Amino acid sequence: MRIFRLGPRFRSFVVRQSRWDWVAIGISVALLLGCVLAPVALGAIGSQGGTTPVSLPWWFWPLALFVVTFAMGVVAVLGGVGGGVLYVPIISGFFPFHLDFVRGAGLLVALSGALAAGPGLLKANLADLRLAIPVALIASSFAIVGAMVGLALPTNIVQIALGTTIIGICILMFSAKKSVHPEVPHADRLSSTLRIYGVYHEPSSGHTVNWKIHRTPAGMALFVLIGLMAGLFGLGAGWANVPVLNLLMGAPLKISVATSKFLLSITDASAAWIYMNQGCVIPMIVAPSIMGIMLGSLTGVRLLRVAKPQAVRWVVIVMLAFAGIRAVSKGLGY
Amino acid sequence: MNDASQPGLSREDRTQSPPAMPLVETCIEQLRYARVLEKGMLLGLAVLFLSFLLYVLGILEPFIPLHEIADYWSVDVHTYLDRAGVQGGWSWVGLLGYGDFLNFVGITVLAGTTILCYLAIVPILWRSHDRIYLALVIVEVIVLSVAASGILGTGGH
Numbered sequence: 001m002r003i004f005r006l007g008p009r010f011r012s013f014v015v016r017q018s019r020w021d022w023v024a025i026g027i028s029v030a031l032l033l034g035c036v037l038a039p040v041a042l043g044a045i046g047s048q049g050g051t052t053p054v055s056l057p058w059w060f061w062p063l064a065l066f067v068v069t070f071a072m073g074v075v076a077v078l079g080g081v082g083g084g085v086l087y088v089p090i091i092s093g094f095f096p097f098h099l100d101f102v103r104g105a106g107l108l109v110a111l112s113g114a115l116a117a118g119p120g121l122l123k124a125n126l127a128d129l130r131l132a133i134p135v136a137l138i139a140s141s142f143a144i145v146g147a148m149v150g151l152a153l154p155t156n157i158v159q160i161a162l163g164t165t166i167i168g169i170c171i172l173m174f175s176a177k178k179s180v181h182p183e184v185p186h187a188d189r190l191s192s193t194l195r196i197y198g199v200y201h202e203p204s205s206g207h208t209v210n211w212k213i214h215r216t217p218a219g220m221a222l223f224v225l226i227g228l229m230a231g232l233f234g235l236g237a238g239w240a241n242v243p244v245l246n247l248l249m250g251a252p253l254k255i256s257v258a259t260s261k262f263l264l265s266i267t268d269a270s271a272a273w274i275y276m277n278q279g280c281v282i283p284m285i286v287a288p289s290i291m292g293i294m295l296g297s298l299t300g301v302r303l304l305r306v307a308k309p310q311a312v313r314w315v316v317i318v319m320l321a322f323a324g325i326r327a328v329s330k331g332l333g334y
Numbered sequence: 335m336n337d338a339s340q341p342g343l344s345r346e347d348r349t350q351s352p353p354a355m356p357l358v359e360t361c362i363e364q365l366r367y368a369r370v371l372e373k374g375m376l377l378g379l380a381v382l383f384l385s386f387l388l389y390v391l392g393i394l395e396p397f398i399p400l401h402e403i404a405d406y407w408s409v410d411v412h413t414y415l416d417r418a419g420v421q422g423g424w425s426w427v428g429l430l431g432y433g434d435f436l437n438f439v440g441i442t443v444l445a446g447t448t449i450l451c452y453l454a455i456v457p458i459l460w461r462s463h464d465r466i467y468l469a470l471v472i473v474e475v476i477v478l479s480v481a482a483s484g485i486l487g488t489g490g491h
Contacts, residue, residue, distance in 0.1 A: 122360070125360045140474065141477050266474070269446075279421075282406070290379075291386075
């Protein structure tokens with residue numbers, strides 16, 4: 001295929017993508033376009049709290065939810081983001097469900113993903129239980145507080161705060177560095193007392209990697225904020241866990257990502273209970289979401305073996321930015 | 335990566351790196367946690383999937399008719415509970431005969447698996463005299479149980 005009048009970098013990008021890379025990019029862009037066009041087409045924008053102007057069968061929105069969360073599951077794996085951080089902003093922005101139910105479902109979706117991934121990560125010694133237990137206690141306790149505060153606040157305030165947070169997450173995803181093997185000269189006293197250190201086998205190099213952490217008190221203090229935000233917004237907290245564990249506390253990137261994923265099963269469980277007890281769980285929203293995202297994640301993992309499209313992460317950032325702006329505008333009444 | 339067979343070993347004793355095939359042993363409490371987590375997750379997903387099928391296929395009558403469900407999900411939770419005549423908390427247990435509320439069994443299994451995982455590792459931590467982590471685990475069980483109980487407030491009237 002001849003490409004006319006395109007810059008050399010873009011030509012290079014196009015040529016480098018495999019067929020499966022284009023499949024992955026296509027799914028991501030379709031998800032983005034679907035989020036933008038569907039509500040406009042159906043007149044669902046501004047229908048929060050009212051009836052949609054188009055008469056739809058009862059199964060339409062649950063089916064749409066299943067399809068969208070399936071795409072989200074694929075995109076989340078390929079883009080290296082959690083499904084939880086995509087779910088609440090996209091579903092609350094572009095579906096007619098109230099934010100209360102979306103947050104409850106979002107926590108259960110993130111929880112389910114963590115429960116599915118946790119056993120394998122623990123058995124492989126990539127998620128570390130000793131690292132997770134103390135930070136999980138802090139995060140889960142404050143997730144409860146966040147959930148109670150979030151349910152007490154007016155919805156428009158939560159929408160604005162959610163949108164602002166999502167835009168902040170986009171900036172973080174765009175600018176945050178990662179350190180595969182951070183330099184940790186000495187373990188600090190707290191981590192030594194708690195015996196938080198370990199070993200894992202790195203397949204790429206064939207070496208066994210010994211790791212330890214530092215700045216443990218500062219890291220644990222940040223998990224207060226992480227827990228609060230997870231409970232308040234119903235988001236998975238992976239976007240925050242990984243930078244704290246990796247960049248601040250010095251855990252290797254693989255350990256940080258795996259432990260973060262596992263941590264969600266504890267942090268989100270505590271907040272999910274609050275939302276459940278408050279009545280914020282509607283099975284017709286929760287069940288298709290969990291099934292969709294789990295199937296999508298399985299598909300994404302298979303696709304990841306044959307495609308590694310760097311572009312998907314950029315599409316995710318754009319999608320989240322759009323969803324964040326949408327949440328702010330909804331909160332402001334537009 | 336193999337199962338560590340002897341409890342109470344230090345991490346240094348458990349870690350070995352022979353040159354040909356590095357062997358990294360995972361501590362037994364971590365393996366126990368993983369096994370319970372896996373079983374709970376599979377059970378919860380299976381129950382949720384089956385109960386959802388019973389619900390959407392109309393095999394079990396729902397408390398809120400399917401064609402009316404869209405009238406409830408767009409309002410805030412307090413309005414939803416008032417309109418539906420539903421209480422929050424564990425009141426769904428009394429509505430298990432309805433297709434929609436039967437789904438709460440699977441959801442509860444998924445949300446409650448973590449508590450079971452923590453309880454499963456308590457004996458291991460006790461035997462290895464790991465007092466700090468035993469205390470942390472017990473406190474976490476208390477935190478999760480309080481959240482699950484509804485003591486911190488339920489929706490409804």
